[in-house]
Amino acid sequence: MIVNPVSGNGRGRKVWKRVRPLLKQAGLPYRVYFTTGRGHATVLSRQAVESPQVEAVVAIGGDGTVHEVGNALVGTNVPLGYLPAGSGNDFAVAHRIPLDPQKAWERVLHGRSRAVDTARIGERFMIGFMGIGFDAAVAKRVNESRWKRFGKFVYAGGVLREWSRFHPVNVQITMDGNLYDLDRVWLIAATHIPNYAGGMQICPGAEDDDGQLDICCVRDISRRTFLRLFPSVYRGTHVDQPFIQFQRARQFTVSSETPLLVHADGEVIGQTPITVTVLPRSLQVL
Numbered sequence: 001m002i003v004n005p006v007s008g009n010g011r012g013r014k015v016w017k018r019v020r021p022l023l024k025q026a027g028l029p030y031r032v033y034f035t036t037g038r039g040h041a042t043v044l045s046r047q048a049v050e051s052p053q054v055e056a057v058v059a060i061g062g063d064g065t066v067h068e069v070g071n072a073l074v075g076t077n078v079p080l081g082y083l084p085a086g087s088g089n090d091f092a093v094a095h096r097i098p099l100d101p102q103k104a105w106e107r108v109l110h111g112r113s114r115a116v117d118t119a120r121i122g123e124r125f126m127i128g129f130m131g132i133g134f135d136a137a138v139a140k141r142v143n144e145s146r147w148k149r150f151g152k153f154v155y156a157g158g159v160l161r162e163w164s165r166f167h168p169v170n171v172q173i174t175m176d177g178n179l180y181d182l183d184r185v186w187l188i189a190a191t192h193i194p195n196y197a198g199g200m201q202i203c204p205g206a207e208d209d210d211g212q213l214d215i216c217c218v219r220d221i222s223r224r225t226f227l228r229l230f231p232s233v234y235r236g237t238h239v240d241q242p243f244i245q246f247q248r249a250r251q252f253t254v255s256s257e258t259p260l261l262v263h264a265d266g267e268v269i270g271q272t273p274i275t276v277t278v279l280p281r282s283l284q285v286l
């Protein structure tokens with residue numbers, strides 16, 4: 001059990017308290033670790049998978065905790081169990097993992113796992129979704145905010161602050177060998193799951209075991225149109241807009257005239273240029 005005690009404004013610790021008696025009741029041998037900071041969940045999970053006794057690693061936290069634990073489990077046969085305790089919980093919603101701790105735990109106990117796609121980005125893996133440009137800048141702002149505990153309000157504030165200062169840039173993107181020059185790009189999102197950044201439906205058709213990423217590029221629009229577009233992304237009704245380009249690819253490379261920030265599962269992991277490669281059915285999820 002890997003518990004991020006600060007996830008969801010302290011919900012991680014509360015969820016752990018709810019499930020601890022259930023673990024005892026099930027009579028399963030387990031160890032519990034509390035993360036102490038960024039990256040710690042990956043270190044702990046790597047240690048866990050090296051032990052032959054470990055049958056599963058269960059993360060308690062938000063999408064960032066799934067990202068960190070998943071990074072240690074990709075390519076192994078050790079499945080990821082997940083008890084949602086974040087503020088966004090996009091991974092849980094996409095995988096129909098109950099938000100109620102007891103129900104989520106029952107699903108883990110059931111022990112039936114499914115192999116899902118992930119993607120390699122340099123030394124890291126993306127588990128469910130990633131973004132380049134505007135939304136990575138928002139993720140950075142929100143993650144660094146001391147008001148993060150106010151969840152969606154801080155996200156909305158971050159969107160408005162970035163909206164007023166973000167400069168779209170010209171981008172070169174190669175998708176499965178085809179090169180495209182895109183002018184004035186605001187963001188490029190690439191996902192295995194439809195849910196994104198706390199409930200948006202940025203790539204409504206994304207599937208997590210088709211061996212491809214759904215890629216959405218938003219480009220060449222005015223500041224005002226970009227802001228008007230935002231609510232429709234929550235409903236997934238932005239898909240017919242002419243300035244949004246959708247594509248599926250197994251691999252893509254992005255370079256930009258000035259570097260753009262990159263996030264994976266809501267965690268800022270670097271900047272362009274980057275190459276992203278799908279790893280089909282590379283993570284077992286309980």
Ligand SMILES: Nc1ncnc2c1ncn2[C@@H]1O[C@H](COP(=O)(O)OP(=O)(O)OP(=O)(O)O)[C@@H](O)[C@H]1O
Nearest residue numbers: 007008035036037038062063064065086087088089
């Ligand atoms: N003890 C800790 N103190 C501070 N930060 C921590 C600690 N343990 C883990 N972290 C970091 O907390 C960050 C946020 O975690 P996570 O994304 O799981 O929660 P969340 O932001 O509340 O949820 P969501 O992403 O679903 O909105 C991660 O970057 C993780 O590395």
